[in-house]
Amino acid sequence: MEPETAVEAVVEAEAPVEPVAVPEAAEPAAPVEAEQPVAPETVAPPEQVVPQPVEAEVVAPAEPVEVVQPEAVVPAEPEQPVQVEQPEVVAPVQVEQPVQAEAVVEPEPAQVPEPVVVQPEPVEQVALAETVVPEPVVAEQPEAPAEAVALTELPAEAAVETPVDAPAEVPAAPAGVPAESAAQPVPEPRAPVQQQELAADPVQPVEAAEPAPPAEEAVEPAEVQPEPEPDRTAPQPTPEPATQAEPVTDAEDGTGPEVIETPELDEQPVEQPTAEAAAPQEPFTAPAPGYDDAEREAVLRVMRERRDIRNGFRSDPIPHEVLLRVLEAAHTAPSVGHSQPWDFVVIRSAETRRSMHELAQRQREAYAKSLPKGRAKQFKELKIEAILDTPVNIVVTADPTRGGRHTLGRHTQPQMAPYSSALAVENLWLAARAEGLGVGWVSFFDEREMVRALGLPEHLEVVAYLCVGYVDEFPEEPELLQAGWSKRRPLSWVVHEETYGRRALPGEEPHDLLQETISAIRPLDAKALGEAWERQKRMTKPAGALGMLEIISAQLSGLSRMCPPPIPEPAAVAIFAGDHGVHAQGVTAWPQEVTAQMVANFLGGGAVCNAFAAQVGAEVCVVDVGVATDLPATPGLLPRKVRKGTSDFTTGPALTREEVLAAIEVGIETARDLVAAGNKALLTGEMGIANTTASAALICVYTGADASEVTGRGTGINDEMHARKVDVVRRALDLHQPDASDPIGVLAAVGGLEHAAMAGFLLGGASLRTPVILDGVSAGAAALVARAIAPEALAACIA
Ligand SMILES: Cc1cc2nc3c(=O)[nH]c(=O)nc-3n(C[C@H](O)[C@H](O)[C@H](O)COP(=O)(O)O)c2cc1C
Structure with a gap:
């Protein structure tokens, strides 16, 4: 692989590949995800659904060419090399400030404390039955108050880490890598994103970064009423943080690979119910008592320590x-x-x-x-x-x-x-x-x-x-967790306020999943990165001899905060599937139904993607984020449809901002699920007939390149259709005039559901310090959007 950024790879790949170097192109058998248009039968079991080109296309292809996304795999020399933004960046590597720096960077101001993971334990109160021996009987107990509060302490961000770049050209100067890398400025996104721009319409005000209230304040005890019993006072809704949820972390700093780091949020104090509101109405009677502190702690302890x-x-x-x-x-x-x-x-x-x-x-x-x-x-x-x-x-x-x-x-x-x-x-x-x-x-x-x-x-x-x-x-932790089979999901991921998706722990305001994800993304760890470069210098090989592999190994160190880094396996491929209204413009030789047919193929294990995944031992799942047809429930299919395909963006916006955000959330949640299930590397895949048209439009927005430069031949369309495709991209850009600094708006105007979901997937992976391998032009286009949302997300991307 050439040492180039994901973006470069994408743009090169997407560049016109005329003439198409696909000999079989004239005799299509079926679209497959392969460099060569191999008929799926070669890899698909006989019962696989094999999509067939359909003659009754809106625009019948003069030469039906059926290689799905050859851009992704046909490294044809572009006739017109595309000018790519920041071509000097070899890998999207950004680093955190070293802690006790091995002086790989200029001394920087105060080091931000590492995010500390606090795993709130589920807390419940149970009523214990009294037992009459010898006949076990169930004694009715007054119901314990349902109130169960687990607090997550999130460290306030004291200062912003100063990201520094990794070396741009390792092979050229690997010896001085860390220092040089530090000296290089972070590639600025073309248009830094304002938080407000991420919000769906109407624009949500950005929450001010106010420190979270101390736990004691977070849940005010209700006014204590006359005690019915000396020792059993009215239940205190406020748990005692000191005695209740003992946070469990694995490494000393709580950031080991088994821990899913609880994202740091800008928390706002939440208004507590006033005493009057909380006070029971007349006539007052005290609620049934809970247990005293020691008893309650014993109950909670047994739950925590059950294994x-x-x-x-x-x-x-x-x-x-x-x-x-x-x-x-x-x-x-x-x-x-x-x-x-x-x-x-x-x-x-x-x-x-x-x-x-x-x-x-x-x-x-x-x-x-x-x-x-x-x-x-x-x-x-x-x-x-x-x-x-x-x-x-x-x-x-x-x-x-x-x-x-x-x-x-x-x-x-x-x-x-x-x-x-x-x-x-x-x-x-x-x-x-x-x-x-x-x-x-x-x-x-x-x-x-x-x-x-x-x-x-x-x-x-x-x-x-x-x-x-x-x-x-x-054991203190589940044995599966200790074995790296799974990770514990933070409580904050699974508690929703009123409606699903409004995630909030009791006493907190509901938080926005995207914002939460962005705030958890950190640069690469400078210390581990420095160690990685030093280690490579000591190896018996010419400096830079391993090319891109050296960069990736250092990147993995920076991500995992370990040198050498753990091998990132097992891995999972998530194929995001969606359809595109722009298909109506005749930008592809394939009917839209092929999207669903290929989804069936992926799920049946019959696509090239499956063959490659099997080679490296990776799991494959398909995420239906917007396929136009209903898909039958199948193992491996994640039904997450936001809507059935986009609208034709030559006549109006492809999506609403809300739909874009929903699709981004699908991507974030997919990354979370796969990482929590123990995957140590994520791979992107996508399926969506006509999606390279949307990809080209997104790339234009984020590279400033002309549509003719970045619009590829998708599945291998002929000249006439290619010219139409370029025109479609151009018209869409003229119509919407997308503002690159508003990535949600850009996706809404000319994006696809799978692009939005993949952007979320990259952000989600980055927030969990998990490498994400990008494959294909659409993934590259999504990476451009992800970079516009959170530039440091690229530190987790490998292309
Ligand atoms: C319904 C259920 C089925 C389980 N089946 C198995 C099993 O077949 N083999 C096994 O080793 N553990 C099994 N477990 C244990 C889980 O792996 C374990 O609860 C989980 O890893 C969390 O660890 P912990 O219980 O120590 O907290 C099962 C647990 C449940 C609740």
Whole structure:
């Protein structure tokens, strides 16, 4: 790969490639994502949907040429080399100020504290049942107040990190890289984005960067009313931060690879309900009391410290009275219509456990075979059950018929029966933790097979198979997290205020996902970057001999804050799919339906993208952000349609600003999901017939190049259609006069849903310090938009 920016790569790729160097072009078989127009059959299983060119096009192609996005893979020499902005930038590398600088940069003012991750623990209050021995009975408890507050402390940004550039030309001068890189100014975006411009219409005022109120202030305790009991005062809605949610971080600084960093937000103090508003109406009675601090902390602690255990079980027998307490706790779980649909089958026999182990082993192998290589490698190292290592196994079942035909609450939602049994499992798990017993849940079973093997009544559903025993220790973090299989999602990602998408923790104002993402994007870590360059200098190779690889390795160090950086695998490809109204202008030889057909192809594993992904062991998912037709639910498809295709931007805006923001959020959330699922690298993919027309328009806006310079031949269109495509791009730009400093407006005018989503994907990846590999002209166009939104996002991009 040439040492060039993503932008350069894109523009070069998008440049006219006339004559098209695709010999098979004249005899199209089907569009495929490949350099050569290989018919999908070569890679697709026979049942794959193979899109066929359709004659009844708005504008019938004179020469139907069907290589999907050859720009992305055909590095044809452009006839007219495109002048690209900032051509000197080799890699989009920006660095953070070193902490204890190995003096790779000029001394800079005060170092910004590293973002500290505070993982708020879910906090709940539970009512504990009292037990009457020997008959376990459920004692009604007054309901604990529902109020449960978890606070996230976000460090206030003391100062802005001073980004410095990485070396532009490493091969030329690798020795002086860090210092030189520091000396180079950050490439300025063409048009720095004002925060206001990101907002949907009407423009939202930007929140002032005010410090968050101290936790104590965040939730004012309600006025304390006369105490009904000396020790059980009215519940304090304000949790005690010191005793409640002990933040869990992995590295000392809380920024290790297993932690999803909680973005720093400019928080505004939230108006607390006034005493009058909070005060109960007359006649006043105090609400039922909660627990005192120590009791509450004990309850919260057991929830925090419950772990799924696979390793380190001991063979010590479990005394009957201990197991009885644990089962009694399970039996006090809530259940639909109070149907108590659970049964607990306690298994101790080594023989039964052996046969269960064999069943699980078979499923483990089947699952391993289904995994992409990157994941399979990881999975091989994982222990997923401790059936033979534990003295007691417990099968928890659900009887969907218990309680008779009219069980309250099960009429509409029959799944409430197994849900109830799952709650019994949680009770059991917590009680076991309090007893010092480890529990490991095994779900590698074919349920019916297990029912038969255990001789269970056929009408029962198996909800859980649990391995129970004493352990050497309880890990502080989930074992899967420690193994790098997954990351913990911050609470702030999942709490919504009133409507889905208005994310806000109690006591906070709802925050804008895009703004939150932007504020979490940081430059590369200068210290790790400096170490990477130093390390390369010590290697037995000529300086710069590895070209782009040297830059990427340093970039990965800067991103991960580690030198050498961890290998970024497993990886996931997200293919964003959408349709385009501009298709009506006859800018492509392919009918719009091909978008949906290719989506089916990707999901069936039959596209070139799948073949490449399989080679590197990456997972492939398709995100429907705007395909014009309804797509059937399929494994691997993420249904996130914002709308069915864009409008024709030669006659009006392609999208509304709200739609652009929604599509950007789809991209951000996709990045979040894939990273939280343990992926260490993200790859872009896209599918959208006619999307190179939108790409060309976006590139014009952000490079200032003429439409004729950057409008490519897409799937290999002929001269006539190409001329029309150039004209379409030109007309759209004339019509909208997009303002480069308003990237949301630019996307709304001439963008595509997949461009917006990919821009969000890049921003999301960057905010999580995860490298994003750009592939294709549309991804490059999206990167230009992402750069206009947050210039430092490019530090995470590899092209
Ligand atoms: C429904 C369910 C099924 C599970 N199945 C398995 C399993 O088959 N094998 C396994 O090792 N862990 C299994 N687990 C445990 C989870 O991996 C574990 O809860 C998760 O990694 C979080 O770790 P923690 O429970 O220690 O917080 C299961 C958990 C649940 C809730």
